[in-house]
Amino acid sequence: MDFFCADALDVAHELGIPAYIFFPTGANNLAVFLHLPELASTWDRTKENVGKTPIVIDGVPLIHASDLPREVLEISDDHELFINVFRQMRKANGILMNTFESLEPRAVKSLKDESSFPTGPAKPIYCIGPLVTAPNKGVTHPCLRWLDAQPKKSVVYVSFGSSGKFSIEKLREIAFGIEKSGHKFLWVVRNPPNDDPKEPYDPLAEPDLDALLPEGFLDRTKEQGIVVKSWAPQVEILNHDSIGGFVSHCGWSSILEAVINGVPIICWPLFAEQRMNRVFLAEEMKIGVELKGSDEGMVSRDELAEKVRWLMESEGGKELRNNVHVHRINGLEALTEGGSSETALFQFLENLK
Structure with a gap:
């Protein structure tokens, strides 16, 4: 399922159906989002300070709250909706990401490290990208x-x-x-x-x-x-x-x-x-x-x-x-036979058995 549909994980678990999230962006983003439910609860929510809050996560370059999506940063119904989505994502049997390991190696390593997530991340993760459209030589413009x-x-x-x-x-x-x-x-x-x-x-x-x-x-x-x-x-x-x-x-x-x-x-x-x-x-x-x-x-x-x-x-x-x-x-190598992304996809399929 798409990560915005993470509430469906509760239904899948109740029915005993394995449920996986497809996360369309990269490992750095995923690492930040999975940590946000705890991090956001510690922020100084005053308008003049919240954007300056540093986001410190193992394996991820230093960002600040002002770098986050506005829906996450601002106090609103959308903020609670997004935080709940990120919290729900941890219930998945695994997460497939549109990235490849060598593009974001530190973040991938952090996502696989149990000690990085005291409350327990969704495991395992699968880097199956880059999923992009191939150029069409027949296109004329x-x-x-x-x-x-x-x-x-x-x-x-x-x-x-x-x-x-x-x-x-x-x-x-x-x-x-x-x-x-x-x-x-x-x-x-x-x-x-x-x-x-x-x-x-x-x-x-x-x-x-x-x-x-x-x-x-x-x-x-x-x-x-x-x-x-x-x-x-x-x-x-x-x-x-x-x-x-x-x-x-x-x-x-x-x-x-x-x-x-x-x-x-x-x-x-x-x-x-x-x-x-x-x-x-x-x-x-x-x-x-x-x-x-x-x-x-x-x-x-x-x-x-x-x-x-x-x-x-x-x-x-x-x-x-x-x-x-x-x-x-x-x-390109990640997508070839035996490449890291192809291997990850086959690991996902094997785990479904």
């Missing part, structure tokens, strides 16, 4: 033809997932930033949020780029980059030889797609567990670099341009590219 004409590793891909949307002000700041970087770009632009309840937001509605972007931007950058409206074939883009970096919201699926295609990440988290992922990418996996302004909700054009140039030009950026290449090889 104008942006792919544009990429075919670009030099190898020269393009920065800018996309914020199916739920990522920005105000006009922020869209224009992004536009100035990627233009100022001087590097080639492929940018997926969605319409800004719509606060009118009579007109529900349509994520695939075609945006009016002339109205949303800075005056003259499309003309000035027509040799530098391409703007795609609403949707682009992300898997095929990240798999393309011309992509050298990815400005991402740090959703777990996008992270794994970047890893399996060897693309380093500029981290711009928006919501959910994405701020946690940003820390794990930069501090643990060492395949991402942070945009500091994302914590305040506004990354300046200067910071975005600086981080793009750093990733594409510096020795530090080269190191990230080398690191993600190693993770790519390890991720």
Whole structure:
């Protein structure tokens, strides 16, 4: 079952049915969430202090409460709902995760260590990832033809997932930033949020780029980059030889797609567990670099341009590219015959007997 359905574990146990959780993100996230019921009860809940609370967990880089999903951080019905889900997850016969052991070795080791969980974690755990869609060579899209004409590793891909949307002000700041970087770009632009309840937001509605972007931007950058409206074939883009970096919201699926295609990440988290992922990418996996302004909700054009140039030009950026290449090889090997993820899946199937 999906981890949001963890209350069904009580029904399964009453009926004597083995019940397993599928956790769609990684081991660091799981370790944090399984500890939260006890940790959250100790927080100073005053508004000015709760976000500063350090989250110290064996095998996990230091994060703060402000990095957690807002639903967990704030005092609300949603907070109690999430804490109950994390508490319920421990009742599972096991947890399958969309990760592979060598990507998060310290967190995986911690999850397997009984002493790390005084109240008892769900056991065992199975790392069966990376579960990502394979690129489809039959996909055709104008942006792919544009990429075919670009030099190898020269393009920065800018996309914020199916739920990522920005105000006009922020869209224009992004536009100035990627233009100022001087590097080639492929940018997926969605319409800004719509606060009118009579007109529900349509994520695939075609945006009016002339109205949303800075005056003259499309003309000035027509040799530098391409703007795609609403949707682009992300898997095929990240798999393309011309992509050298990815400005991402740090959703777990996008992270794994970047890893399996060897693309380093500029981290711009928006919501959910994405701020946690940003820390794990930069501090643990060492395949991402942070945009500091994302914590305040506004990354300046200067910071975005600086981080793009750093990733594409510096020795530090080269190191990230080398690191993600190693993770790519390890991720592919994990899925092969005898690899760690295939072995874990067969262990799960064996245990079902």
